[in-house]
Amino acid sequence: MSDRGTIGEAMQRQGISRRSLLKYTGYLASILALPPMASRAMADALASAGRQSVIWLSFQECTGCSEALTRSFNPTIEDMIFNLISLDYQETLMAVSGEAAEEAMQAARQANKGKYVLVVDGSVSTAAGGVYSTNAGKSNLETLKEMAADAMAVISVGTCAAFGGIPMAAPNPTGAVPVSDIISDKPVINISGCPPIPEAIAGTVAYIITFGGLPELDHLNRPKAFFGDSIHDRCYRRPFYDKGLFAKSFDDEGARNGWCLYEVGCKGPVAYNACATLKWNGGISFPIQSGHGCIGCSEPGFWDRGGFYQPLSASVMGNPAIIGGAAAVGAVAGAASVAIARKRRAEAQSPPVGEKKA
DSSP states (O other): OOOOOBHHHHHHHTTOOHHHHHHHHHHHHHHTTOOTTHHHHHHHHHHHSBOEEEEEEEOBSOSHHHHHHHTOBTTBHHHIIIIIEEEEEOTTTOSOOHHHHHHHHHHHHHHTTTTOEEEEESBEEOGGGGTTSEETTEEHHHHHHHHHTTOSEEEEESHHHHHOTGGGSTTOTTOEEOGGGTOOSSOEEEEOSSSOOHHHHHHHHHHHHHHSSOOOBOTTSOBHHHHSSBHHHHOTTHHHHHTTOBOSSTTSHHHHTTOBOGGGTOOGGGOBOSHHHHOBTTTTBOTTTTTOOOOOTTSTTGGGSSOTTSOTTTTTTTOGGGSOHHHHHHHHHHHHHHHHHHHHHHHHHSOOTTOOOO
């Protein structure tokens, strides 16, 4: 594990040219909102960098986050594992199991003290000392503290790790908490989503490898490159929202015409993620494009908001304690702008004063 070679050497062995590397770093620079010239600097840095040791822990989760990573298109999971990183422990993807797997994790920890990136998906059980979620005879709580102690940084992948997610939803019998509630002495990057966008995971790891530091983060410690805009801001249905054209159900005329899904519960105005731009399955689609409103899965407390199919004015604003300040402002602004849009539409459809409507 100590002799990993450089990423450039690994790429040469697989016949990957400098041109291909520049195309890849150009894509990375684009999705990370970096200047175009950054792609060349990234290519030089990646070529000379050693493969990054990554230890991936899975706690109270559904394996959906790991599955999401395997669907990454840029880079692919194969490129990630064999070129960019050394994935030294990941229960779902590694070949060995049992004692051999645990020995591999500890060996990677000793060989890369202070240098490895610890990735965690799933919330952490704290009730009764964390006995509700254990592995290899130890609670997840104990394992997290042990492995985070020697990590360079921690990446919380998925809403469960970032904000507690579904395990922390009421009544939270396991005492589930996010990783950041346990780890406070190391940088913690949150890549939320249920599941998160695979390119957001891969892009963040690539950024750390390239620049040796953390990307710019928002107030919830999420990379701004992927969580800087709301779904609503980038949604292709936004013009219908501005015109006051809303679907009233999922099978009415408005829904068939592609109108805004705000009134059937879309949480786009208070959800921050790159779904509307990066999309899913290699850029094919995202939930709203497929006819389903955003459920706000990248935000804290999304499961307890009062109903996926209730409009924000009824759900989010009716439960202000479970959302952050930015989301609350967004909900109020959203409800107000809907009212304005309805008024404008009504005025546009009304005849001038003194004339009778046909």
